[in-house]
Amino acid sequence: MLLLTTEQVIALAPDAASVKAARGLARPGKWPTVGQNDQALWGECKGSALYQVCVDPTEPAFKCTCPSRKFPCKHALGLLLFAATQPDVVSVGEPPVWLSEWLAKREQTARRKAARAGADSDLDPEQQAKRAAAKDKRVAERQRKVEIGLEELERWLRDLVRQGLAHAQQQSARYWDGMAERLWDAQARGLANWLRELASIPASGEGWGERLLAQLGSLYLLLEGHRRLDVLPEPLRADIRSRIGWSWQEADLPADAWLRDRWLLVGQRGYEEEQMRVRRSWLWSRHHDRLALVLDFAHQSQPMPPMAAPGSWLEAELGFFPSEYPQRALLRHAVAVEDQEMPTGLADGAALLDRYAAALARQPWLAVLPAAVAEALPVRRESDTWFLRDAAAKLLPCHPGFIETWRLLACSGGSPLTVFGEWNGQQFWPLSSWSDGQLTAF
Amino acid sequence: MAWRELVTCALLGTERQAPSVAGDEDALGQVLGRLDEDDREGALLRAAGVVALWRRAGRRLADDPQSPPPPCEPDAAPGCGRLACQHLALLLQGHDSELLPEWLEALGAAGRRVPEEWLPALLDVGAKQTALRPALLPVLGRRGHWLARHNSDWSYAIGTIDETIWQTGRFEERLALLHQLRAFQPERGRELLAATWGEELVRHRREFILVLATGLNPADEPLLEIALDDRNSEVARAAADLLARLPQSRLSRELTARALRLLRFQPAGLLKRDRLEADLPEDEPVLRRDGITDPPSNVKLGEKAWRLSQIVAATPPATWCREWRRTPAEILAASRDCEWRHALLDGWVLATQRHRDADWAEALLPLHPDHATLTATLADVLPPARFEAYVLTLLREASGGGRASALVVLSHVERLWSVELSRAVLEQVRQRIRQDKQPDWWLASALRGFARWLPPEFSEEAAAGWPTESRQWSQWETAVNEFLDRLRFRRAMREAIAQ
Numbered sequence: 001m002l003l004l005t006t007e008q009v010i011a012l013a014p015d016a017a018s019v020k021a022a023r024g025l026a027r028p029g030k031w032p033t034v035g036q037n038d039q040a041l042w043g044e045c046k047g048s049a050l051y052q053v054c055v056d057p058t059e060p061a062f063k064c065t066c067p068s069r070k071f072p073c074k075h076a077l078g079l080l081l082f083a084a085t086q087p088d089v090v091s092v093g094e095p096p097v098w099l100s101e102w103l104a105k106r107e108q109t110a111r112r113k114a115a116r117a118g119a120d121s122d123l124d125p126e127q128q129a130k131r132a133a134a135k136d137k138r139v140a141e142r143q144r145k146v147e148i149g150l151e152e153l154e155r156w157l158r159d160l161v162r163q164g165l166a167h168a169q170q171q172s173a174r175y176w177d178g179m180a181e182r183l184w185d186a187q188a189r190g191l192a193n194w195l196r197e198l199a200s201i202p203a204s205g206e207g208w209g210e211r212l213l214a215q216l217g218s219l220y221l222l223l224e225g226h227r228r229l230d231v232l233p234e235p236l237r238a239d240i241r242s243r244i245g246w247s248w249q250e251a252d253l254p255a256d257a258w259l260r261d262r263w264l265l266v267g268q269r270g271y272e273e274e275q276m277r278v279r280r281s282w283l284w285s286r287h288h289d290r291l292a293l294v295l296d297f298a299h300q301s302q303p304m305p306p307m308a309a310p311g312s313w314l315e316a317e318l319g320f321f322p323s324e325y326p327q328r329a330l331l332r333h334a335v336a337v338e339d340q341e342m343p344t345g346l347a348d349g350a351a352l353l354d355r356y357a358a359a360l361a362r363q364p365w366l367a368v369l370p371a372a373v374a375e376a377l378p379v380r381r382e383s384d385t386w387f388l389r390d391a392a393a394k395l396l397p398c399h400p401g402f403i404e405t406w407r408l409l410a411c412s413g414g415s416p417l418t419v420f421g422e423w424n425g426q427q428f429w430p431l432s433s434w435s436d437g438q439l440t441a442f
Numbered sequence: 443m444a445w446r447e448l449v450t451c452a453l454l455g456t457e458r459q460a461p462s463v464a465g466d467e468d469a470l471g472q473v474l475g476r477l478d479e480d481d482r483e484g485a486l487l488r489a490a491g492v493v494a495l496w497r498r499a500g501r502r503l504a505d506d507p508q509s510p511p512p513p514c515e516p517d518a519a520p521g522c523g524r525l526a527c528q529h530l531a532l533l534l535q536g537h538d539s540e541l542l543p544e545w546l547e548a549l550g551a552a553g554r555r556v557p558e559e560w561l562p563a564l565l566d567v568g569a570k571q572t573a574l575r576p577a578l579l580p581v582l583g584r585r586g587h588w589l590a591r592h593n594s595d596w597s598y599a600i601g602t603i604d605e606t607i608w609q610t611g612r613f614e615e616r617l618a619l620l621h622q623l624r625a626f627q628p629e630r631g632r633e634l635l636a637a638t639w640g641e642e643l644v645r646h647r648r649e650f651i652l653v654l655a656t657g658l659n660p661a662d663e664p665l666l667e668i669a670l671d672d673r674n675s676e677v678a679r680a681a682a683d684l685l686a687r688l689p690q691s692r693l694s695r696e697l698t699a700r701a702l703r704l705l706r707f708q709p710a711g712l713l714k715r716d717r718l719e720a721d722l723p724e725d726e727p728v729l730r731r732d733g734i735t736d737p738p739s740n741v742k743l744g745e746k747a748w749r750l751s752q753i754v755a756a757t758p759p760a761t762w763c764r765e766w767r768r769t770p771a772e773i774l775a776a777s778r779d780c781e782w783r784h785a786l787l788d789g790w791v792l793a794t795q796r797h798r799d800a801d802w803a804e805a806l807l808p809l810h811p812d813h814a815t816l817t818a819t820l821a822d823v824l825p826p827a828r829f830e831a832y833v834l835t836l837l838r839e840a841s842g843g844g845r846a847s848a849l850v851v852l853s854h855v856e857r858l859w860s861v862e863l864s865r866a867v868l869e870q871v872r873q874r875i876r877q878d879k880q881p882d883w884w885l886a887s888a889l890r891g892f893a894r895w896l897p898p899e900f901s902e903e904a905a906a907g908w909p910t911e912s913r914q915w916s917q918w919e920t921a922v923n924e925f926l927d928r929l930r931f932r933r934a935m936r937e938a939i940a941q
Contacts, residue, residue, distance in 0.1 A: 005524075006531045023537045028930055029923030085528050086934045158483035164455025210445075213452045214498070217490030224488070349503045357499035364495050377510055380592065389510060394503035406562035409592065413558065413585050414513030425498045440559050 004057050005309050009080040011270070011279075012060065012303045014070050018077055025078025028089050034079070035093040041083055042099045043090075045075045053079050054099050056106075060306045063102050072303055142187050146244060149186025153179065154223050157216060165209050169202040190245035193273060194219065222365060236363070238322035243365045250330055253319040258332075260317045262286040262339055267370070267420050267431025268310050268441060275300060281307050282370050282420070282431065283318065283331075284343045291370045292318045292329035310432055310441030313339040325363035327370070342437055345374030345418040348390040352423055360425075368422040368429075375416040376433075378408045388419055388428060399427035404442040408433060411440050445493055452490065456482040463489040470496050514588035521557035522549060525938040529931075534563050540894060541932060542567070546577035548939045555583035565589065565596040572621070575599075598622070608634045613646055620653045628657030636665045644674045651680045658684055663691050670731060682733025686756040687796045693732050697756035704750060705786075707766045707776065716768065716776035720786060722746035723753060732756070747785040754789025759802040770805035791816065798823045807832065811847050818854030829855070830863050837866045845870055853888040857895060864896045868904060875918050876909045886921035893928035898936050901929040 004012075013019045025045060028034075032050070034043035042054040051066040053075045060080075062072040083090045095103070156179050160168050168175070176199035183192040194215075201212045225232065225240045232240070263283040270279045279296045298304045308314055316334035320326040346352050356369045375391035378398075386398040386405045398405065408430055411417065417435040421428050432441045451461045463485050465471030473492055477485045526549075533542045549556065556564055561582065568578045579599060582590070587601035597607070598618045603626075607619045623631030635650055642650065651669055654662055662684070669681035670693075685693040700723070708717040723729065723746065733756075737748035762773055774790075777783050787809065794802040803823040810816045821829055836848035852859075852867065859867070871889065874882065896904065905926050909915060 006528045019535075023532070023535070026532075026537075027924075027927035029927040081532075085525075085532055086931070087525070088934070089930075157487060161452055161483050161486050162455055162457045164453055164458065166453045167455060209453050210449050213449055213490045214494035216452075217487055217492070217494045219491075220487035221491035221495075353501060353503065360495060360499045379506070379508075379510055381508075387506075389506050390503075393506045395506050396503060406589075406593065407559050410558045410561040410585065410589050413588060414511055425501070 004060075004080055004084060004306075006081060006084045008306070008309055009077055009084055012072060012080070012306070013077055014072070014300070014303065018070055018072075018074050021074035022077035022081050025074060026081035026085060028082070028086065030078065031082065033096070034082070034090050035095070036083070036090050037092060037095055039103060040095065040099060041079060041090065042095060043079050043082075045078065047075065051075050052098050054102055055079055057083075058306070060303075061106065062303075145186045146188050149183050149188045149191070150223055150226060150244070152182060152186075153188075153191065154220075157220055157223075161216070165202075165212055168212075169208075173199060188245045190243050191219075191222075192245070194243075196274075218365065233324075235322055235324040239324055239363050239365060242321060242323065242328070248319075248321045248330070250319065250332065253321070253330065257322070258317045258319045259285060259288060259290070259292075261288060261315075262337060263292070263314045263316055263318065264339070264341070264343070265308050265310050265312050265314065266291075266343065266372075266439070267422075268307070269422075269429070269431055270304075277304060279304055279307065283314070283316075283329075285318075286339065286341050289343065291327065292320065292331075293327045293370070294318070294329060294331045308334075308336060311439040313337045323363060325359050325366060340437060342418070342434055342439070343372050343420070345372035345376075345420075347374060348392045349373065349388070349394045349396045350390075350392065352396070356423055356425065368424045370420070370422055372418050372420040373428075374418045376419040377414070377416045378405065378412050378419075380405070380409065388430075391416070396423075397427045399424070399429040402429050402442070404430070407440070407442060411435075445497060448486065448490055448493060452486060456486055461486040461489060511592070515584050517555060517583045517585055519553060519555040519583055522552075522554050522939055523941050525941070526935075527557060527560065529935045529938055530560055534560075534567070538928065538931065541928075541935065543574060543577040544894070544932065545935055545939070546574070546581055548936050550577070550581045552939050554939065555581050556586060558585050561586050561589050565593070565599055568599060569595045572598075572618075603627075605630075605634065608638070613649075617649055617653065620650060621656065624653055624657040628659055629661060631657065632662055632665055636668075639665065639668065644677070647672065647677050648674065648680065651677055651684070654684055655687075658687060660688055660690055663688060667692070670733070675735075679733050679735075682756075683796075686733075689758045689797070694756055694758070696728075697732060697734075697753050698758065698761055701753045701757040702761075702765065704753065705762075707768075707773075709766075716772060718773070718776040718780050718786075720750060720780055720782045722782065723749045725749070729753075743785055743788070747782055750782055751785040751789040751792075754786055755792035755796070757789075757793055758797050759790060759793045759799045760797070763801075770802045774805055774809065791820065794823060795819060800824050800828060804828065804832065811843060814847070814850040815854065817847060818851050821851045822855050826857065829857065830860055834863060834866055837870055849885060849888065852895075853891055859895045859897065861897055861900055864900050864904070867892065868907075872907060872909055875912050875914055880914070880917075886918065889921050889925045890928065893925045893932070896929055898929060898933035901926065901933045904929055 009022070010019050013022065030046050031043045032046060036042070040054050040056045042052075045051045045053050047066060049066075051064055053062075053064045055062050055072075055076050057080065060072075062076040064073045064075045066073050066075055068074070176195060180192045180195040180199070183189070183195060198212065198215055201208050201215065204211065222240060222243055225236070226244065229237050229240065263285055265281055266284045267282040268279065270277060272278065277298045277300070281294045281296070283292045283294060284290070285292070294307070296305045296307065313336065314334045315337045317332050318329040319332065321328045346355065352369070352371050352373055355371060359366050359369055373388065373390060373396070376388040376396070379387050379389050379395075381387060386402075387395040388398065389395055408419070411433050415435070417433050419428075419430050419433045421430040421432075430442055432439050434440065447462060451459050460479070460482055463474050463477050463479060465474035470492070474489055477488055479485050530545060533539055533545055564578060565582075565586065568574050575598060579601075582599055582601075586599060590596035590599035590601070594615070597604075597611075597615055603619065603622055605619070607615050611619065620631050620635060623634070632654070635654075639647070647669070654666070666681045666685050670678055670685070672678045672681070682693065685691045686697070688694055704721045704723060706719045706721075708714075708719070710716045723734075725745075729749065734749050734752045737743060737745060741748055743751060759770070762768070763770065766773065768776070777786055780786060787806075790802060791806055793799070794806060800823055803820045807817060807820050810820070821832065824832060833848050833851060836844040836851070839845060849867070849870065871885065874885065908922055
C-alpha cells in the first residue's frame with residue numbers, strides 16, 4: 001500500500017496542535033494492535049479509552065471512535081505518522097472485524113452514490129428538462145448578480161482614476177475591502193481576490209503607482225472583454241469568465257477536455273486565501289509535454305484532499321478547463337505508478353520570456369506561466385536578493401515570497417540545475433529542482 | 443507612448459489632467475489611436491491596460507555583472523535513504539530532538555553525510571546549539587562546508603579556519619573561531635588571543651579565557667599569569683582555575699608546597715591509627731593573587747577553612763598518595779577526626795575533578811551518597827569500565843540507599859550503557875514496580891531519559907518481563923511505554939541509516 005510521507009501527513013492536519021499531538025502518538029507503545037492490508041491501515045490507540053482507528057491513505061478517508069470534532073483526529077494522524085517513520089512495525093495482516101465493517105459500509109455508500117449518478121440519466125425526459133431548467137435559472141440568477149457587481153466595479157475604477165492613485169493611497173484598507181466584499185457577494189470571487197491583492201500595492205514602496213496602474217488597466221480590459229463577451233471566441237470567453245470567478249465541474253467539461261497519460265507531480269505550493277487553504281499542484285504529462293494545474297481547497301479545520309508528494313508519478317486523466325491557454329485542470333482516476341523521465345528545461349531565461357509573451361498574446365490575464373529552466377544557477381546578491389543565473393548569464397529574479405532559497409542553493413552546490421517554477425512576469429517562484437533525475441521539492 | 447506620462451496622469455487623477463494616449467506609428471500606436479480621448483477615465487484605463495501588457499510581454503532580463511562563486515567539489519560519501527530522512531524530519535520538528543546528536547553520530551559512523559536539502563535546517567540548529575557541532579561538523583560533507591561559506595550565521599561550519607575573523611569579525615564569530623582553534627591548534631588560538639588581550643573588553647575577556655579550558659596546556663601559562671592580574675575578579679578567578687589544572691604551573695606548584703606545609707600526616711603507630719591534621723592559612727596578598735580570596739556567600743565554611751579548601755583544591759590529588767604512601771581511601775580514613783575535614787573534602791573533590799583522578803573519585807564517591815549532583819560529577823570522572831563497575835556495585839547492594847543513588851547517578855551522567863548495566867537497571871525498576879509502592883514520579887521521568895543510553899539492540903529484551911500484573915502497573919504503564927518507544931525509535935533510526 002502507498003503510505004504517506006511525514007510531510008504529507010502534516011499537510012493533512014487541521015492545525016498545528018493536531019500535528020504535535022499526533023507526534024506523541026506516533027510510537028508503538030500507543031498501539032496495542034496495528035496493521036495494514038492493501039486497502040487500509042488500522043490500529044487501536046490507547047488514549048483515555050481504547051480507540052479504533054482506520055485510515056485509507058489513498059483517498060484518504062478516516063474513521064476513529066474517539067469523540068474529537070477535529071478531522072482527521074490526532075489518532076488518525078498519529079497512525080499515519082507512525083507508519084511513515086516505522087513502517088516495519090505496521091505489518092501486513094488480516095483486518096479485524098470492526099475494520100471490515102467500516103470498509104463494507106464505505107463500499108456500500110460508494111455503490112449508492114454511483115447508482116444515484118447513474119439514475120440521473122435514467123430520469124424521464126420531463127424530469128430531466130425540469131432539472132435543466134432549474135440549473136439554467138440558477139446560472140441566469142448568478143449571471144445577473146455578477147453583471148451588477150461588474151457595473152459597480154467599473155464605476156469604482158473610473159472614480160479611482162478620476163480622483164487619482166495618490167488619493168487612493170490615502171484611503172484606509174476599508175476602501176479596498178469594501179469593494180472586494182461587494183464583488184464576493186456578487187459571486188465574482190476571482191475579482192474579489194484580485195482586488196484584495198491590489199490593496200497591498202499602495203504600501204509596497206518604490207514604483208507602487210506604476211504597479212497599481214498596470215493592474216487597474218488589466219482589470220479594466222477584463223471588464224471591457226466581459227461587455228463584449230458575445231463577439232469573442234469561445235476559449236477567450238471562458239478565460240474571462242474564469243478570471244471573474246466562474247469555475248467548472250467535472251460534468252461540465254467536454255469529453256475532449258480529458259487527457260489520459262502518465263503525469264509527474266513536478267511542483268506544489270500551499271497558501272491561505274480568505275480563510276481557505278489552497279494547494280496548487282503542477283503535473284507534467286510525459287507523452288504530451290503539457291503542464292496542468294490542479295487546485296485544491298480546504299476550510300481551516302478540514303483536511304486537504306490528498307495528493308501524491310512532488311516527484312511521484314500518477315497514471316491519471318486530467319480535464320482541462322476551456323481556455324486560450326489551458327492550465328487549470330481537474331484530476332480523476334489517479335493511480336500511483338513508477339517512472340523516471342523528467343521534463344526538459346527551457347534553454348535559458350530568454351526562452352522563458354518568449355514563451356510568456358506568446359502565452360500573453362493568447363490569454364492576456366494569465367497569472368503565471370509554469371516552466372522548467374535548464375542550466376539555472378541560484379545566486380545570492382546584495383541585501384539578500386536571490387536570482388537564477390541562466391546559461392546566457394542573465395538574471396531571473398526570484399520571488400521574494402520564496403523562502404527556501406538556502407535549500408535551493410544547497411541542492412545546486414554552485415553548479416547549474418534545472419529549476420521548475422512559476423513565472424509571474426516579474427519574478428520566478430521555484431517549486432522544485434533536479435539534476436541527475438533527482439527531484440527536490442520546495 | 444510614454445508609460446511614465448500615463449502613470450503621472452493616473453497619480454494626479456484625470457480630473458486634474460487629461461491623459462494623452464496618442465502613440466507612435468507602430469502596432470501599439472494604432473491600438474491606442476482608436477481610444478476615445480474624450481472619455482478621460484476610460485482612455486486612461488484602457489491605455490494603461492494595453493501598454494502594461496505590451497511592456498509585460500516585452501520585458502528583457504538584465505545581464506549578470508558578476509561572475510558566480512566557485513562551485514563545490516563533488517562529495518564521495520553517500521547521503522542517506524528516504525526513511526532516514528523521515529526520521530531526521532521528525533527530530534528537527536522537535537520530536538525527541540535530544541536524539542539528534544545520536545542520529546548525526548550514527549550517520550558519520552556509517553560513512554554517510556547529510557543529504558543536501560537538509561543542510562540549511564541543520565546548519566541553523568548548529569548555529570544556535572554549539573553542543574551539537576562536534577556531531578554535526580563531520581557529516582556536513584564538502585557541500586555543507588561550501589554552503590556555510592555563503593551565510594555568516596554558519597561561519598562555524600566553513601571547515602577551513604579563517605584567521606582574519608579574529609581581526610574583523612563580530613564577537614560571536616571570534617569566539618567560535620577561538621573554540622575551533624583551541625580544539626585543533628591550541629597554540630595558534632592562544633597566540634591570537636595573547637596578541638589582542640590588552641584591547642579586549644572586560645566581558646569578552648571573561649568569555650575568551652573560559653574557552654582556554656579546551657586544549658589547555660603548559661604553554662598557556664604566561665597568558666594565564668597576565669589574566670591573573672586582571673582588574674576584573676571573574677577573569678582573574680577563571681585564570682586561577684585553569685592554572686590550578688596545570689600541575690607544572692607556578693601557581694599549582696606554589697600552592698602544592700603550601701598545602702604540604704599546612705597538612706600533617708601522622709602514620710599509624712603501635713596503637714594508633716593514621717591521623718591527619720591541618721593548620722588554617724592566614725590571608726596573604728600572594729594567596730589572593732592566586733585566586734584564594736573570600737568565600738562566596740553560598741559556602742558554609744569559615745573564611746580560613748575556605749582558604750584551606752581552595753589550597754587543597756589547587757593541589758593535584760596524586761601528590762598526597764605519593765607523599766604519604768597511602769591510597770586515597772586510607773587518606774580519607776585518616777582525615778576522619780580532623781577538625782577541618784569538611785574543608786579538606788571540598789578541596790579534594792574539586793581537585794579530583796580538575797585532574798580527573800579516577801582513584802580519588804572512587805574513594806570519594808561513597809562519602810556523599812545523598813548528594814546527587816556531586817555523586818554524578820565524581821562518577822563522571824571514572825573511565826567507562828570503572829564507572830559501570832561502580833554503578834553495578836551500588837545496584838547490587840542490599841540497602842535501598844545504594845540502589846537509589848545508582849539511579850540518581852545514571853540520570854546525571856550522559857554515557858552509553860553496556861547490556862549488563864541495562865539489564866541490572868531495568869531489573870531494579872521492575873522490582874520497584876513489583877514492590878507495590880506508590881509510583882515514584884522522579885524515577886518515572888528518569889526512565890524516559892534512560893532510553894537514550896541503553897544499547898538500541900537491547901530494545902526487544904527490554905520490552906519483556908514487566909510486572910503488568912502488579913497493582914501499581916497502571917501508574918507506571920505510560921512511563922514504561924514511552925521508554926520502550928524511544929528505545930525502539932532509536933533502533934529504527936539507526937537501522938534506517940545503515941540501510
